[in-house]
Amino acid sequence: MRKLIIKLGRFWVVLGITLVSILLSLTAAWVMMEVTGVPQQDFLPRALPIAVIVLALVVPLVSWYLVGLFIRVHSLEAEMRQLASFDELTGVRNRRSFLDLASSYFEVARRNQQVFSLLLLDLDHFKFVNDNHGHLGGDAVLRQLGRQFLDITRKSDMLGRFGGEEFIFLLPETGADELSHFTERLHGVIRDDPIDWEEQQIHVTASIGITVFDQENCPESLNLLIKQADDALYRAKREGRNCSCRYSPTLAQMRWSDEPKRVNGETL
Numbered sequence: 001m002r003k004l005i006i007k008l009g010r011f012w013v014v015l016g017i018t019l020v021s022i023l024l025s026l027t028a029a030w031v032m033m034e035v036t037g038v039p040q041q042d043f044l045p046r047a048l049p050i051a052v053i054v055l056a057l058v059v060p061l062v063s064w065y066l067v068g069l070f071i072r073v074h075s076l077e078a079e080m081r082q083l084a085s086f087d088e089l090t091g092v093r094n095r096r097s098f099l100d101l102a103s104s105y106f107e108v109a110r111r112n113q114q115v116f117s118l119l120l121l122d123l124d125h126f127k128f129v130n131d132n133h134g135h136l137g138g139d140a141v142l143r144q145l146g147r148q149f150l151d152i153t154r155k156s157d158m159l160g161r162f163g164g165e166e167f168i169f170l171l172p173e174t175g176a177d178e179l180s181h182f183t184e185r186l187h188g189v190i191r192d193d194p195i196d197w198e199e200q201q202i203h204v205t206a207s208i209g210i211t212v213f214d215q216e217n218c219p220e221s222l223n224l225l226i227k228q229a230d231d232a233l234y235r236a237k238r239e240g241r242n243c244s245c246r247y248s249p250t251l252a253q254m255r256w257s258d259e260p261k262r263v264n265g266e267t268l
């Protein structure tokens with residue numbers, strides 16, 4: 001039925017329903033006239049009220065079905081949109097959807113010279129989590145962290161799952177000064193809230209690579225900016241993990257303005 005409606009299009013479906021309803025009502029009226037033996041000249045005046053009554057029954061029934069169909073299609077559409085844009089496991093945006101959103105933002109921010117930050121967060125030694133607690137245990141970690149990251153970000157922030165155990169954040173209008181507080185919170189959430197899994201607690205840590213888009217650092221594309229964050233992340237891993245590193249454009253190539261920040265230690 002649904003396929004037929006889609007194939008015919010709205011106009012022909014509505015026309016078809018109207019004609020069929022009128023036909024049905026007149027047929028019903030005619031049958032009743034026959035049964036009760038009403039003479040032919042009285043058909044129209046007597047049939048009309050009956051036809052109207054039948055129409056009043058048919059139209060609500062058909063509308064009920066069609067409205068139900070519309071609501072179902074609408075909710076399926078919303079479900080599909082959710083599946084297409086969001087990662088099922090963590091509830092954050094998937095990579096493609098994040099990049100679409102971030103690319104649009106990047107162009108606007110670049111044109112208007114707005115400051116913003118990009119962070120890549122990668123869980124440390126996640127392979128061990130899977131090895132020790134099973135893949136489902138690993139999934140539970142990713143699920144809980146996704147929820148917590150969503151909780152601590154603002155509505156205007158963008159958050160996505162960039163890879164297996166890698167998350168990406170874009171924080172509009174956030175410069176280096178405000179970042180320290182945010183990365184502290186990120187490390188804190190990961191460190192202080194172990195994941196309960198099968199009567200055990202799973203402890204994880206993360207390394208974070210950061211880059212700030214501002215007057216001193218304005219690469220031409222989002223990809224270049226992500227590359228900077230990735231380089232910073234690589235550095236954080238090399239520095240022993242469980243810390244944040246920030247990319248510095250003022251120093252040549254891959255050098256760094258700050259010592260990497262240790263969690264529970266120095267500041268960024």
Ligand SMILES: Nc1nc2c(ncn2[C@@H]2O[C@H](COP(=O)(O)OP(=O)(O)OP(=O)(O)O)[C@@H](O)[C@H]2O)c(=O)[nH]1
Nearest residue numbers: 122123124125126127128130135136138139164165
């Ligand atoms: N449970 C689970 N594991 C995943 C998922 N996606 C990726 N992984 C696992 O994440 C692990 C990533 O391992 P590696 O890339 O070696 O990195 P790592 O062990 O975190 O080590 P470092 O990043 O160097 O600290 C692999 O074991 C993947 O199987 C997922 O959706 N669920």
